[in-house]
Amino acid sequence: MDLKDRLAEIVGRDNIIDDPFLLESYAKDYSFVSGRAPSLVVYPQNKDQVQKIVRIANEIKMPIVPVSSGPPRFHGDTVPCKGGIIVDFSKMKRIIKIDPINRYVIIEPGVTYGELIPELRKHGLRLNIPLLPRASKSVVTSRLEREPVLIPKYQYDYLDPLLTLEVIFGTGDEFRTGSASGPGPLEILKADKVNPWGPGSIDFFRFLSGAQGTMGLVTWATIKVEVLPSLKNLYFIPVKSAREIVPPIDALLRKRVVDECLVLNNAFMAAILADNHVDYEKLRADLPPWVVLVCLAGYQRRPEERIAVMEKYLKEICTSIGVQAYTSLPGAEGRESRVLELLSNSWNKEPYWKLRFDGFCQDIFFLSPPSKVSKFVEIMNEVVTRFNYPKEEVRCYIQPMVQGRGYHCEFSLPYNIQQVEIVRRLFIVASEILIRDSAFFSRPYGLWAEMVYRQYPEGMRVLKKLKSIFDPNNILNPGKLCF
């Protein structure tokens, strides 16, 4: 029996694709990672099917590349390095449970932001979401990959709001993490499965994070949700330079004043707000160089009173620092409700906002402690200038994380087909310099992997040891990271 037949026996023939054109589309994405087309795309619908697929893969030493989100994809993590099959989780789309009392949701990996956000809203709940995820983006993958989220006060560490997981390891063994682990099988376990740690003295869920599917295939995840505010006010704090970004955010977060809290430069703001290219150019010119966006919220009880208290703090803090918070967006007055809408939802249109005006986009992102954010902005400015890439095109997004103790720094470089080589070289040089100057590339996609692990040989050795335990035949996304 050939592979396709064996897989068809597991998932059904309708859930296997072997169309060459479609297969070829997996061989690259918007990153600079090049790879090989898979031989098949398989769509499992439940954990048992996933397990059986993994067992076959071990038997015949066949690479598996997991995919859960729809295109466009940007990081190269789903581009097969060594061929094999794509296991596409998009048909595992169950929202298994929404619990408004205990504030969590259990979902399969195929559930997207486009589906989950409105569903939660019906229950008076919200997710701590990243900025403008595409509608087809898998929520589970986003959480596993430690993508930054908009509300830093709800994040107690970089894995938050991810809680427990069910996973099939590369060995084909099934496992559940944290309080989902037991005692006993799922059918009798009454725990709400919201304790992410353990079991015992290992945080298994952390091995699966930032892993690009190289340690195990997650078949469901529990994720924290929060109460949907009944009142929400959005404020804009314009600042002139990157140096002025952190102080107001730091002061606001130390007092837990704000919900959503992020910083966009004019190019980024223009890119997400503009209706068309002309509008984009105008907005970019009119908007302040940087805008700190913060939301104040009132929840179910006495919401106006809460907003009043937080507004007072906002005013006091801004005054003490010498900035001002506006309810209107300078340079884009009248679009405030659109901004609020963007902060509360996934990007539900085509094309994805990153690709609307130029066709291509390359992101450079990493983590920074608060004290170094402005330094890294300066470094990027210097590098783009060196490569004659227009500085004003760089779209910058700074996201405080984990109560403001770390910052996600993201620089999006839109480009057209003629600029590929320049942007590629810029990307490599900028990344090398940033790594050398202590920017933390915690999610080393594509070319970053070699740059990062070259500096971290002992970490690499330990990761390989773990890999040899959880995926001894290296069938899960081989060639990624240091594997």
Added chain:
Amino acid sequence: MDTLEDYKYTMELCNRCGQCKWVLGPKFKGYKYAEICPIYMRYGYNAYSGQGLINIAQELLEGKLTYEDGLIQLIYSCTTCGACDINCKSIRDMEVLDTILALRAKCVEDGWGPMPKHKDYAQLVSESHNIYGKPHGNRLQWVPKDIQLSEDSDTAYFTGCTTAYLFPDIALNTIKILKAADIDFKVLTDEYCCGALLWRTGQREVAKKLAEHNLEVLRVQGIRTLITSCAYCYGTFKGFYPRIAKVDFKVLHISEVVQKMLKEEKLKFNKSIKMKVTYHDPCLLGRLSEEYIPWTGKIKAFGYHDPPKKWRRGTYGVYDAPREVLRAIPDIQLIEMPRNEENSFCCGGGGGVPDAFPDLALWIARERLDEAKSTGAEAIVSCCPFCKLNLERAIKILNEEIRYYDLTDLIIRAL
């Protein structure tokens, strides 16, 4: 008298919480000056601590440990400052210091203790009734011939060996202060050594004999109130004598007397002393100065003491009197050290340590002087001749600028 077996409960109850080695929670002021046990600080092993010593005591009692020189040295490196005891008692019902003292007594009984230099004390007190081997007849040589003292007062001043023979100025100051306050008192004659160092080094039979003698002298002379200017004597009268016999006289420290006299306006400080000082609480005047109340009973289920036991937890030590006295002196500025009152850090002068381990005593004193200097004080003030002896020795050897004053020095200057 109590034996080591009496402290089995204490020995078994230790759960290594570490409180015997570190200052009490509310006393932490930051990173520095956070440790309280001098020998744990110095040597680092758990054995050198209240916890360690009671563990050793249990093993010795159960025959799991055998005597050897190193063990004896460890046991006698402890200054018996009692910080471990009071700290443990802040959260537990245990008798750490009494266990250590009973351990030392056992070492002596078994012929392994005390240290050679400590054996000298017993020899010297048996010959001359003081630990310095000086003529007993010279004990009261410091008393000025021209001073008018009562013959039949029921209040007596107990000089103490170290004051009498090494620091007679303290005694002289004290009686001048008492005279200035118009107190009717006598200087106790025929006093022997209070027995402090004998007691603290496990030579309890010798200490007991001294105590019996002094108690008899006090009884015969009809003394109802005993005043001392030595913290060690004070703490011994309060902490050891009730183990020997019923004590029916009041013991007061000169600071308590002066405190009272100032309140009653029978004393007044007229002269200014412009100085920044810090006050060092001597162990036996501070945390170890509460009266010992014998208890015999059973420790029942869940730690219940039947009959109920009156605990000495260091709450009611003589902390306020010296401070109030200092603050009453015009222009003096009193600055507290982080480790103060019931968490005063040992001066290194107690438990026979300076005689047996002079380097250790110097090390501990340096730590204390460092803390005193950190307050910005020009001088360290205390009420104990043993503290004076060790701290002044350290000041000299280390060439420190900070000065040491006995409280009586400053009182006299201010009167």
Added chain:
Amino acid sequence: MGLPKNVYKMFEDIVGPEYISDREYILAAYRHPLPNMPQKPVSPEAIVLPGNTEEVQKIVQLCNKYKIKYIPIVSGAWFDAYPTQPGTIILDLKRMNKILEINEEDCYAVIEPGVRHGQLKTELMKRGLSYPVVCAGPACSVLTSFACFSGDHMMQWSSSRTNRYLLGAEWVLPTGEVLKVGSLGYGAGWFCPDGPGPSLRGLLKGYVGWGGRLGVVTKVAIGLDAWKCAEEIPFEGRSPSYRVRIQDCARIPGCFKTFIFKFPSLDNVRDAIIEIGKAEIGFAVLKFFYATAGLLMTESANEFWELWNSCLLQKEMALALWIYLATWSPEEMSYEERVLMDIIKETGGEPIDESLRLKWQESVDFFFLNSFVQRTARLGGGWMPLMLSADSVFHMFEAAKKIPEFLNDFIAKGLILKAPDNFQIVPMEYGHLAHIELIIFYDRNLPESQKIPIYVINKSLETQIKYGYHTHMPPGTGPGIEKLGSLYSNYHIWVTKIKKAFDPNEVSGL
């Protein structure tokens, strides 16, 4: 048995003669059983006091070469610090005691194992900062509470347990390699524990730490929060009767308040917690142990019995919720108080006896020091915590309601103190999840008393398994994991593999 002379000499060459000993009287202080230990420990062969990471590394390498087990300890206040096999040495990390950095801008502190809670807490408070302070007491090691042990604390309502606050770390692996975890790995600083790629922080600690069984953690960075209360809190009184005044606790006058409410049932307590969590108010919110509360309120075992026999605690605190509010302004305090009262009214709460509440308000050990563990052995030394895991608030209360089912039998037989409500449920992250812990007290005078805790734990586990409740976090390693592993997704298989891969000579820890 003792270490061979040549091996002893090699250790001595690393640390110096002053910092290694195999004298029996030194070992005596490291092998004395804790009063509630089920069996007596084996004596270590030697005690070694390393002074820095390099020395630790060399020691560990030597241990691997000569197959000598080592246990790293600081205060040694739990069972993990005691050898169970001959041929074990103890690494007493007391000398590694520096606060290496307090970074106020980036909100982290870097410490070595010997830094104690009392030291770090007061240094940080001066700077308007704080961190999760576990209840072990001011003399215990901060690092072990983050990296090696458990990590719950009384104020975790508005923060979390130590797990979330553990950042970069330096770690001597069981074979002697030094691993830097997180952003520290390639020199990007201390601030992030996760990455690059799959997070090795997952290997360092799960719900609990390895207790020294997977090498020696020599430095950690811990995340810091803004401290809402005063930078220095004066205490009144003298040991053991310390008190704080509420006006001294607040950073701004009126911005620190304490409440304790009692409720008609556990369901009401639970519902109040859930609502307070959704409202996102409160500094500390927890259902505390009532018998342990009695220990914090009294100064001797006898005093505790007086209070316990008065039944005041049982009446007032068995179904009570402790709530501390701390805010940045009087307006915020008024707002939080109004919301709180709305919730309390809805859920049927009423204030407890005011004299009891005042005792809590003044309590140094509860609010400031978080040091109740020190006192739990006061009742004769027979005590044991059990359950010790976490899940949702709702689930913890469901499980708590079943406690009498397995506990009453022991109470009826007179084996343990009659305190079926002596459990705490300590929510974290504004009620997203909660830790549960039951403490039993037993009389050590009873014959075979050391077996009582094991019986209770087994019965508790049986009950929890029967109902499908997650209240026991299975142990990290050790003999227990084989028995329990199959109930917990066969985690024991993975733990065993990891332990074997990283500690092939089986020298690290018990």
